[in-house]
Amino acid sequence: MWRQQKYDVIVVGGGPAGSTAAQYVALNGARVVLLEKDRDIGVPVRCGEAVSDEGLRIFVEPDPRWIKSTITRIQLVSPSGHEIEFDMKAKGYILDRRIFDYDLAQYAAQEGATIVTKAYVSGLLFDGDYVKGVKGQYFGEDFEISSKIVIGADGVESRVGRWAGLRTQLKMKDMESAIQKTVTGIDVDEHRFDFYLSRKRAPGGYVWIFPKGPHSANIGLGISGKYSKGKSAMRYLDEFLQEKFPNASVVSTFAGGVPCDKTLKKIVANGLMLAGDAAHMVNPMTGGGIIPGMRGGMLAGQTAADAIKKGNVSEKFLSQYEKKWHKIGGKNHERFYSIRNTIDKLTDEDLDGIAESVAKIPEEERTITKVFLKAVYKKPKLLYDVMKVFAGL
Amino acid sequence: MIEIKPNKCDFCGCCVGICPVDCIELREAEIEIIHDICIDCRLCEYICPIEVFEHVETAEV
Ligand SMILES: Cc1cc2nc3c(=O)[nH]c(=O)nc-3n(C[C@H](O)[C@H](O)[C@H](O)COP(=O)(O)OP(=O)(O)OC[C@H]3O[C@@H](n4cnc5c(N)ncnc54)[C@H](O)[C@@H]3O)c2cc1C
Ligand code: SF4
Numbered sequence: 001m002w003r004q005q006k007y008d009v010i011v012v013g014g015g016p017a018g019s020t021a022a023q024y025v026a027l028n029g030a031r032v033v034l035l036e037k038d039r040d041i042g043v044p045v046r047c048g049e050a051v052s053d054e055g056l057r058i059f060v061e062p063d064p065r066w067i068k069s070t071i072t073r074i075q076l077v078s079p080s081g082h083e084i085e086f087d088m089k090a091k092g093y094i095l096d097r098r099i100f101d102y103d104l105a106q107y108a109a110q111e112g113a114t115i116v117t118k119a120y121v122s123g124l125l126f127d128g129d130y131v132k133g134v135k136g137q138y139f140g141e142d143f144e145i146s147s148k149i150v151i152g153a154d155g156v157e158s159r160v161g162r163w164a165g166l167r168t169q170l171k172m173k174d175m176e177s178a179i180q181k182t183v184t185g186i187d188v189d190e191h192r193f194d195f196y197l198s199r200k201r202a203p204g205g206y207v208w209i210f211p212k213g214p215h216s217a218n219i220g221l222g223i224s225g226k227y228s229k230g231k232s233a234m235r236y237l238d239e240f241l242q243e244k245f246p247n248a249s250v251v252s253t254f255a256g257g258v259p260c261d262k263t264l265k266k267i268v269a270n271g272l273m274l275a276g277d278a279a280h281m282v283n284p285m286t287g288g289g290i291i292p293g294m295r296g297g298m299l300a301g302q303t304a305a306d307a308i309k310k311g312n313v314s315e316k317f318l319s320q321y322e323k324k325w326h327k328i329g330g331k332n333h334e335r336f337y338s339i340r341n342t343i344d345k346l347t348d349e350d351l352d353g354i355a356e357s358v359a360k361i362p363e364e365e366r367t368i369t370k371v372f373l374k375a376v377y378k379k380p381k382l383l384y385d386v387m388k389v390f391a392g393l
Numbered sequence: 394m395i396e397i398k399p400n401k402c403d404f405c406g407c408c409v410g411i412c413p414v415d416c417i418e419l420r421e422a423e424i425e426i427i428h429d430i431c432i433d434c435r436l437c438e439y440i441c442p443i444e445v446f447e448h449v450e451t452a453e454v
């Protein structure tokens with residue numbers, strides 16, 4: 001029984017960040033238990049489920065069982081309805097995260113990690129200024145379990161960092177208030193991502209249509225907390241669906257929050273690490289957090305196992321992880337954040353103007369870079385940020 | 394005072410990520426505000442994607 005075992009590392013949360021962290025801790029020889037509050041790993045899905053093939057391949061060979069659609073094209077729709085379509089350089093997928101997340105947990109278990117569901121973590125245990133474990137309830141019954149390191153991979157609702165004194169709460173402007181419906185009985189291009197950029201439809205965010213086959217899609221939107229007072233994400237989405245797909249049947253609905261912030265500067269403390277949404281690792285321009293979460297989980301897991309081997313779980317030692325993350329993702333992450341803020345300044349007229357000039361580029365010559373280049377005529381600072389991102393990739 | 398409308402919450406955690414004083418307790422299918430700590434800032438109400446919170450004026454004592 002897991003409550004009687006001794007563990008070096010406790011991972012809180014069984015999303016992509018938590019499962020990948022547990023996998024890499026176990027792979028590197030330390031004893032690890034992952035605690036998930038919900039009944040199932042992978043359910044409920046709170047995600048558009050879009051990933052790039054390239055991103056997935058850093059970790060695993062894409063498994064056909066996860067893939068609902070393969071995407072090769074993008075369409076951007078401007079506020080007044082100009083449609084700009086272009087080919088993607090690399091392909092993407094719409095996953096079924098119920099299967100995907102479950103498999104990630106299974107990879108961790110195969111390496112020797114213990115996975116526990118229905119285990120809610122309600123606080124940390126301390127020994128002096130070191131985190132020494134967690135307390136919580138398993139099927140409603142209290143438990144305490146000690147460890148040398150706790151990895152908080154507890155998502156957008158993360159509290160693990162706060163309990164250790166890290167300032168992890170998000171500012172309103174950096175939180176996307178989001179909602180998605182999976183709808184069916186519609187016709188969509190099953191190989192294309194559709195994005196609607198418009199202040200009217202989704203201020204400080206965008207509407208997405210991610211196909212799941214030819215007749216179903218994840219349709220959702222996020223709006224920045226800067227604009228969410230007075231009109232909720234739900235109302236924006238209902239308006240959109242009413243206009244575009246009035247006869248669609250809704251087979252799933254969920255609310256969600258996407259942290260579109262720079263990664264927190266401080267993501268470690270004595271005996272504690274944060275990964276994934278909990279550490280604000282989501283790409284703040286796209287809202288994509290699956291691959292960044294897995295990357296954070298992998299780096300956290302490796303450093304945690306190393307710390308256990310060396311017998312040093314101090315903040316100083318664990319800060320190697322922080323440095324690695326900021327080195328790999330850091331600068332681009334900050335640029336994406338800056339691009340997000342610049343795009344936020346574009347008015348609907350600006351966006352329409354950009355769409356009109358991009359429409360003049362022949363379709364076979366259109367690339368995302370060219371779209372941005374058109375955009376920069378409107379906002380020169382965007383040029384600087386975009387060039388840096390592409391130069392840094 | 395901020396209150397939770399019954400049977401409406403989807404347990405997504407968006408409000409928990411925003412609350413400046415960490416006074417929202419969220420479990421698999423339970424949500425609760427710890428009113429002793431709440432500073433009545435209403436940010437949870439403004440961020441909730443599906444309008445779960447309600448601000449009620451408390452009578453002056
Ligand atoms: C509407 C929406 C659309 C999105 N679309 C995309 C997309 O298309 N592509 C993409 O890449 N990303 C997308 N994202 C972002 C992506 O879903 C997240 O970034 C990703 O799931 C983060 O992984 P994680 O492991 O950090 O956290 P999560 O997947 O959120 O996992 C955290 C886990 O921790 C558990 N937990 C929390 N607190 C506790 C506790 N106290 N005790 C025990 N367990 C706990 C939770 O139950 C949860 O299972 C979207 C997000 C939203 C909200
Ligand atoms: S943001 Fe709204 S739906 Fe999400 S957990 Fe909070 S109250 Fe529930």
Ligand code: SF4
Pocket residue numbers: 395411412413414415416417426430431432433434435436437438
């Ligand atoms: S009103 Fe403010 S302090 Fe109270 S629960 Fe909501 S966000 Fe937290």
